[in-house]
Amino acid sequence: MPEADPVPYRVLARKYRPQSFSALIGQDALVRTLTNAIATGRLAHAYLLTGVRGVGKTTSARIVARALNCVGPDGTGGPTPEPCGVCEPCQAIAADRHPDVVEMDAASRTGVDDIREIIDGVRYRPVQARYKIYIIDEVHMLSRHAFNALLKTLEEPPEHTKFLFATTDVHKLPVTVLSRCQRFDLRRVEMAELSTYLADIAGRESVALEPAAAVLLARAADGSVRDGLSMLDQAIALAQGPITEALVRDMLGLADRALVYDLFEAVMRGDTKAALGIYDGMHAAGAQPLIVAQDLLELVHGLTRLKVAPEAGDRVAASESERARGAGLAEKLSVPVLTRAWQILLKGIAEVQQAPDGRAALEMVLIRLGFVADLPTPGDLVRHIASSDGAAAATSRAAPEPVGAGSGPRLARVPDAGGAARALAPQAAPALPDPRSFEEAVALFKERGEPLLHSQLTLNARLVQFEPGRLEIRPTEQAPPDLAARVGKRLTEWTGRRWLVSIAGSGGAQTLREQTEERARSLRAELEQHPLVRAVLDTFPGAEIEAVRSATAETAAPAGPDADETADEDSLGEESLF
Numbered sequence: 001m002p003e004a005d006p007v008p009y010r011v012l013a014r015k016y017r018p019q020s021f022s023a024l025i026g027q028d029a030l031v032r033t034l035t036n037a038i039a040t041g042r043l044a045h046a047y048l049l050t051g052v053r054g055v056g057k058t059t060s061a062r063i064v065a066r067a068l069n070c071v072g073p074d075g076t077g078g079p080t081p082e083p084c085g086v087c088e089p090c091q092a093i094a095a096d097r098h099p100d101v102v103e104m105d106a107a108s109r110t111g112v113d114d115i116r117e118i119i120d121g122v123r124y125r126p127v128q129a130r131y132k133i134y135i136i137d138e139v140h141m142l143s144r145h146a147f148n149a150l151l152k153t154l155e156e157p158p159e160h161t162k163f164l165f166a167t168t169d170v171h172k173l174p175v176t177v178l179s180r181c182q183r184f185d186l187r188r189v190e191m192a193e194l195s196t197y198l199a200d201i202a203g204r205e206s207v208a209l210e211p212a213a214a215v216l217l218a219r220a221a222d223g224s225v226r227d228g229l230s231m232l233d234q235a236i237a238l239a240q241g242p243i244t245e246a247l248v249r250d251m252l253g254l255a256d257r258a259l260v261y262d263l264f265e266a267v268m269r270g271d272t273k274a275a276l277g278i279y280d281g282m283h284a285a286g287a288q289p290l291i292v293a294q295d296l297l298e299l300v301h302g303l304t305r306l307k308v309a310p311e312a313g314d315r316v317a318a319s320e321s322e323r324a325r326g327a328g329l330a331e332k333l334s335v336p337v338l339t340r341a342w343q344i345l346l347k348g349i350a351e352v353q354q355a356p357d358g359r360a361a362l363e364m365v366l367i368r369l370g371f372v373a374d375l376p377t378p379g380d381l382v383r384h385i386a387s388s389d390g391a392a393a394a395t396s397r398a399a400p401e402p403v404g405a406g407s408g409p410r411l412a413r414v415p416d417a418g419g420a421a422r423a424l425a426p427q428a429a430p431a432l433p434d435p436r437s438f439e440e441a442v443a444l445f446k447e448r449g450e451p452l453l454h455s456q457l458t459l460n461a462r463l464v465q466f467e468p469g470r471l472e473i474r475p476t477e478q479a480p481p482d483l484a485a486r487v488g489k490r491l492t493e494w495t496g497r498r499w500l501v502s503i504a505g506s507g508g509a510q511t512l513r514e515q516t517e518e519r520a521r522s523l524r525a526e527l528e529q530h531p532l533v534r535a536v537l538d539t540f541p542g543a544e545i546e547a548v549r550s551a552t553a554e555t556a557a558p559a560g561p562d563a564d565e566t567a568d569e570d571s572l573g574e575e576s577l578f
Contacts, residue, residue, distance in 0.1 A: 013229040016201055018059055019066070019094060020082055025197050025225065026189035027056060033184070034060075035081040038067055043079075044182040046154055046163040048139075050170040051186030054226030057166035058103075060186070061135045064164060065101045066093045069129040079130070089129055100129035106141040115146045119153050122161050132161045139165040140172035147174050154180050188223020191215070197225070198232050208242035209235075216248045253288045260295045261325055263366075268333065268341070272370035276363060289358035290349065293365065297345045299326075304338045306330040344369050432494050434468040441471065441491065442512060448494060456483055462508030471501045474508035523548055 018024050021031045030049075037043055047064065049057040063083070070083040070090050083090050092098035102121070104114065118134055126132040136142075142150075154163060154177065165181060167173065189197075195211070195218035202209035209232075217235065221228035231252070235243045238251055249256065259282050266275035282292060307330045348365030355361035435441040445454035460479035465472040471491075475483055488501035510518065524545055527533050537543050 011230070012201060012205070012233045013054075013226045016204075016229065018056070018063065019085055021063055021067075022082065024056055024060065024063070026193055026223075027060070027186050030060060030184045030186060034064060034067075038079050038081045041079075043068070043162070045157050045161070046165070046181040048165045048167070048170070048173075048178070048181035048183045049186060050167050050183065052188060052222075052224060053168055054221075054224030054228075055186045055188060056225065057168075057186055058135070058137055060184075061164035061166055062093060062101075062103075064162075065098075065131075065133045065135065066090050068131045068133065068162065069093065069098075069100070071130075098129065100126040100132045101135070102133070103135040103137065105137050107138040110141050110143050110146060112143070112145045112149050115142070115149045119149065122153055122157060125158075125160055130160075133164060134161070135164045135166070137166045138168065139177075140167045140169045144174075147177055151176055151180070189225055190223075191218045194218040194221060194223070194225065194228055198228050201229065201232060202236075202243070205236065207236050207239075210242070210244050212245040213243050213248045216245060216252070220252050250286060253286055253291055256282070256285070256287075257295075257322060259287075260292070260299060261322070261329070263292075264296055264299055265329065267366055267370040268329075268337075270370050272367050275366050275370055279363065279366060283359055289362040290352050293345060293349045293352050293362055297342065297349060300338055300342045300345060302326060303330045303333065304335065304342070307333070307335055307338065340372065341369060344372070432496075434495050434497065435491075436468070438463045438466045438471070439512065441466070444494065445487075445490065448490070450490060453483075453486060453490065456480065457487065458512045460511065462511055464504040464508040469497055469499055471499065472504050473501070474504040474506065476511070520548060 021035055024031055047061075049060055051057055066083040066085075066089070067081055068079050070080050071077050071087045072080070073084050073086050075087065077084070077087075085091070085094070089098060093101050096103065102118070104118070122132070122134075124132075157163065163181075165177075170178075170183075170185075195214040198217055199209050199211070199214045202214070213235070217228055217231050220231060232243075235248055235251060239247055259278060263275055263278045263282070266272075266278055279292070283289070303326060306326055310327075344365065348362070348368075351365065352358045352361045432444070435444055442454060442457045445451075445457060456479060460476040461483070462474040462476070463472075464474055471487070473484065480486075484501040484503050488499045491499035491501070509515070527545065527548065528537070533545070
């Protein structure tokens with residue numbers, strides 16, 4: 001006798017596809033709503049199922065089709081939440097050969113002509129089934145014209161027609177389509193539930209699956225049942241026996257979880273040499289740089305959750321040893337430190353993806369993380385400076401250390417009475433007394449060798465308010481945008497106390513140059529009325545007053561070609577005497 005053809009192998013994702021609502025995992029809201037709707041006869045004409053890949057969108061649509069068209073084992077049943085699976089409609093729908101259940105892939109059939117076939121078929125009653133059902137997968141791939149052609153039929157279909165849409169990108173659907181459908185968001189399956197399901201499937205296949213290996217498969221599946229079953233299928237073919245944790249790690253290119261903890265602890269201690277050594281071993285064992293970076297990021301996220309919500313320990317790790325180790329790390333590390341590690345790793349993952357050598361990129365991320373891990377947080381720095389402000393200021397003013405011969409400039413923290421963290425700056429000379437007026441403050445810039453700032457304050461700053469430690473000005477349009485910041489920085493350095501220089505939007509006196517010019521004009525007008533000056537002007541028609549100088553400036557003015565220029569400059573800053 002000829003040998004019978006061998007039964008073709010069916011992958012686990014198809015072999016164990018749920019055939020009823022009770023077999024669906026992780027979608028309790030969907031199951032409860034549809035079960036009640038079918039039981040009470042409150043059926044919508046269109047359902048939209050959305051979610052990530054492999055969570056059961058198309059499977060749920062097929063279950064709905066069977067539930068609506070099931071006639072029971074004896075052929076007399078009606079719509080039921082639990083289809084029998086033995087009647088002709090149930091078997092035909094499960095085998096994808098029922099004439100009244102049309103399944104279309106919108107990713108390959110996107111045009112108006114494809115939708116026109118559906119619109120034309122809607123008008124006719126079902127051939128065999130109770131309802132004519134159209135399942136459109138990846139419906140968001142339809143063209144705009146195809147959606148427009150479907151709208152009217154979708155809004156008022158015949159009573160014997162139901163639409164079931166499935167999509168992974170619901171945001172691409174027009175609002176007009178969304179408003180005509182009952183929407184169900186299928187969620188990712190929790191890791192614990194998915195690992196239990198994979199262990200059950202492995203048991204049905206008579207394969208030994210270690211619990212730790214099931215957890216690794218569930219974590220890698222990221223909530224997708226189909227992805228988890230596909231990886232389990234691969235692991236069964238690879239193992240040819242019991243599936244161990246080490247085998248799954250090698251298959252997926254994952255790093256040993258304990259080594260991930262070791263690597264993170266090393267970088268957080270600032271021991272970059274040890275961290276690079278651990279990573280070299282992980283790389284030699286086949287761990288991919290991107291996977292390692294993602295594992296570190298996941299660990300930081302879990303530790304942060306454990307820090308702020310200790311009851312989240314089950315989400316941090318899968319085994320008791322990992323939970324205990326994670327709890328110890330979370331207790332030692334503060335939230336600001338973990339947040340900084342998160343930011344560095346998040347940016348580092350993008351660098352690993354873009355770099356031509358992922359291993360080198362990850363090593364640079366580890367080095368960066370190791371060198372900043374032991375730096376104080378901004379809050380710690382503020383508290384430290386605030387607590388040591390008085391002593392540091394007294395030491396700095398009383399006994400500044402001289403710079404020895406051949407040594408570089410010494411660095412010291414600038415004391416800050418307001419408690420804000422200041423950058424390190426070169427050791428300055430003993431503090432100067434606070435200026436008592438705006439004019440004295442402006443003169444201080446000339447004395448300390450800051451002619452540009454002195455000129456800007458003289459020409460382009462209108463005084464609004466002045467008191468020791470606080471200055472408010474209204475700059476003119478010609479003033480640089482950073483004038484206040486530069487002035488405050490210099491006054492703080494020179495006086496040894498924090499100066500707050502703020503900008504006012506209105507008000508303010510005249511600039512110092514405008515005040516000087518105003519005094520000069522007033523004095524000139526007064527002199528023009530003096531009897532002696534008036535007599536000179538009358539005696540010499542056409543004569544004008546060229547300049548007004550004080551007797552003191554005239555006496556002290558140097559001789560030579562620059563004498564007039566010097567005298568003019570002095571006349572702007574002093575009261576004139578006649």
